[in-house]
Amino acid sequence: MDATELMDAVGSQRDKLVEDFCSLLRVKAVGPESGGEGEHDRARHIVALASRLGLTDIEVLESSDPNVPSGKRPNIIIRVKGRTAKRLWVVSHMDTVPEGDLSAWTTPPYEPTVKDGRIYGRGSEDNGQELMASLCGLATLVRSGLVPELDIGLVMVADEEHGNVHGIDFLMSKGLFKKGDLVVVPDHGSLDGSELEVVEKGIAWIDVEVTGKQTHASTPHKGVNALEVAAKFMLAAVSKLRAKYAIRDDLFDPPYSTFEPTRCESNGPNVNTVPGRQRFAFDFRVLPDHSLDEVMADLRAVADETARAADAQITMSFLQRADAAPRTPLDSDVVRRLSEAISLTRDVVAKPTGIGGGTCAAPFRRAGIDAVVWASVASVAHDVNEYCIIDNLVGDTKVYALLFAGDGVRRA
Numbered sequence: 001m002d003a004t005e006l007m008d009a010v011g012s013q014r015d016k017l018v019e020d021f022c023s024l025l026r027v028k029a030v031g032p033e034s035g036g037e038g039e040h041d042r043a044r045h046i047v048a049l050a051s052r053l054g055l056t057d058i059e060v061l062e063s064s065d066p067n068v069p070s071g072k073r074p075n076i077i078i079r080v081k082g083r084t085a086k087r088l089w090v091v092s093h094m095d096t097v098p099e100g101d102l103s104a105w106t107t108p109p110y111e112p113t114v115k116d117g118r119i120y121g122r123g124s125e126d127n128g129q130e131l132m133a134s135l136c137g138l139a140t141l142v143r144s145g146l147v148p149e150l151d152i153g154l155v156m157v158a159d160e161e162h163g164n165v166h167g168i169d170f171l172m173s174k175g176l177f178k179k180g181d182l183v184v185v186p187d188h189g190s191l192d193g194s195e196l197e198v199v200e201k202g203i204a205w206i207d208v209e210v211t212g213k214q215t216h217a218s219t220p221h222k223g224v225n226a227l228e229v230a231a232k233f234m235l236a237a238v239s240k241l242r243a244k245y246a247i248r249d250d251l252f253d254p255p256y257s258t259f260e261p262t263r264c265e266s267n268g269p270n271v272n273t274v275p276g277r278q279r280f281a282f283d284f285r286v287l288p289d290h291s292l293d294e295v296m297a298d299l300r301a302v303a304d305e306t307a308r309a310a311d312a313q314i315t316m317s318f319l320q321r322a323d324a325a326p327r328t329p330l331d332s333d334v335v336r337r338l339s340e341a342i343s344l345t346r347d348v349v350a351k352p353t354g355i356g357g358g359t360c361a362a363p364f365r366r367a368g369i370d371a372v373v374w375a376s377v378a379s380v381a382h383d384v385n386e387y388c389i390i391d392n393l394v395g396d397t398k399v400y401a402l403l404f405a406g407d408g409v410r411r412a
């Protein structure tokens with residue numbers, strides 16, 4: 001069988017793929033933190049669907065969670081043996097965020113609606129499309145009688161939208177993934193599927209509290225104006241950090257580290273008081289070439305200098321800290337294989353990129369596993385009226401079928 005025949009085998013199932021996908025989206029899988037019952041019912045549905053599609057090696061690993069009625073958070077692992085011992089995983093997630101503002105939905109969020117080449121419904125993009133595409137891609141390969149080049153594992157995890165404790169972290173602790181494995185996390189991407197995310201910036205959200213001395217605004221000499229000290233600190237800090245951490249990396253947009261003052265809290269209701277306390281926050285996104293420890297040491301030095309000069313105090317704490325994971329090398333096998341599969345199915349040149357936010361590739365990269373984040377999506381995850389584009393659902397199913405086949409299909 002050649003690549004075109006395999007792609008045709010996927011294309012001929014378009015209607016069935018849409019039908020199966022809609023039936024999956026009808027089964028809610030909202031986590032308990034958002035008032036849902038977890039992934040239990042959806043997992044059962046997927047296991048039944050996978051066996052109906054001809055996949056036989058299906059395992060469910062459950063993490064205990066007293067916060068859901070079933071007491072368990074299921075993770076599905078579907079395997080197909082390859083001709084070599086090297087392993088390739090596709091790690092999608094079953095859970096979804098809740099619907100949000102129901103009155104803003106134009107179709108019912110849990111009754112998927114096919115309209116204008118799209119499927120509307122909660123979880124249709126995030127992460128249903130890629131879960132379904134990887135499942136159907138693998139099933140098509142097997143039904144076509146092809147043996148994959150690598151050992152293939154589809155992993156459909158729980159708890160991605162709220163911390164990964166019962167999903168990826170749980171499976172990591174069970175030793176499921178090993179150094180040298182290849183991983184695709186299909187949970188972020190571009191509309192045409194050309195972007196392969198291989199590196200992330202480190203993230204620091206910092207809460208800052210400046211304490212001065214409150215007084216009447218007509219006698220400012222009797223107090224210490226916390227707002228003014230906060231403003232001086234804010235500007236001194238970002239100008240120092242932007243100048244010092246100025247390395248560029250064109251994989252990212254923007255191609256440099258960012259240091260932004262963001263939230264500013266109220267310091268009181270009235271105008272005629274010099275505020276004695278001011279809180280605000282920084283959001284830093286730092287290229288992986290710099291350590292957050294080094295950035296924070298510089299920030300602390302500016303804070304100490306500003307506080308001393310003004311006779312104020314500046315305290316800081318992390319609202320969030322995520323140090324950047326190591327990069328997946330641009331010449332990694334997973335980047336090469338996925339890029340080839342993409343270019344065979346569509347008229348785009350796959351290009352590696354970096355992003356400024358955290359993804360679920362980070363825990364794999366920290367464990368020494370090359371991981372790529374990829375999907376062909378309109379980026380409407382978590383929105384009301386979330387949708388997936390059917391052409392992307394089918395197109396990505398073709399990509400998976402070719403990726404899994406590896407050298408098992410003729411490329412000519």
Ligand SMILES: [Zn+2]
Nearest residue numbers: 126127160187
């Ligand atoms: Zn997601």
